[in-house]
Ligand SMILES: [Zn+2]
């Protein structure tokens with residue numbers, strides 16, 4: 001959604017509220033598309049003493065795949081954004097300020113970028129996930145390893161004698 005803030009740019013105390021659902025199901029993290037549900041984006045732009053301040057909360061439930069055991073699980077995701085908006089930059093060093101384009105900005109693009117930056121680089125179904133056995137593929141969180149212990153033939157022969 002493109003949000004036009006020209007209506008409040010010259011009126012301190014004024015604000016615009018927004019509430020939308022954003023589709024981020026095409027965001028790809030190494031072949032996994034975690035945002036299977038719409039992302040709810042709620043917030044406002046307020047003119048505070050002549051400065052435009054954007055605040056937004058994005059909320060959804062992600063469908064994740066554990067890096068260790070491959071289990072698919074759901075995880076709540078929440079993100080809070082805060083940005084100052086300006087028509088021009090007074091200080092080029094300050095990249096916290098979002099530059100308006102013709103009195104408007106792309107809210108969806110902003111949330112999409114923040115979403116990508118805030119994703120965990122490592123996804124685990126639980127902190128102490130034991131993963132899969134490299135031998136038999138058993139999910140060691142739920143089942144015992146099925147690998148047969150190889151018995152030394154000499155030891156087997158000795159066992160027979162005993
Ligand atoms: Zn796991």
Ligand SMILES: [Zn+2]
Pocket residue numbers: 133134135136137138145146147
């Ligand atoms: Zn095993």
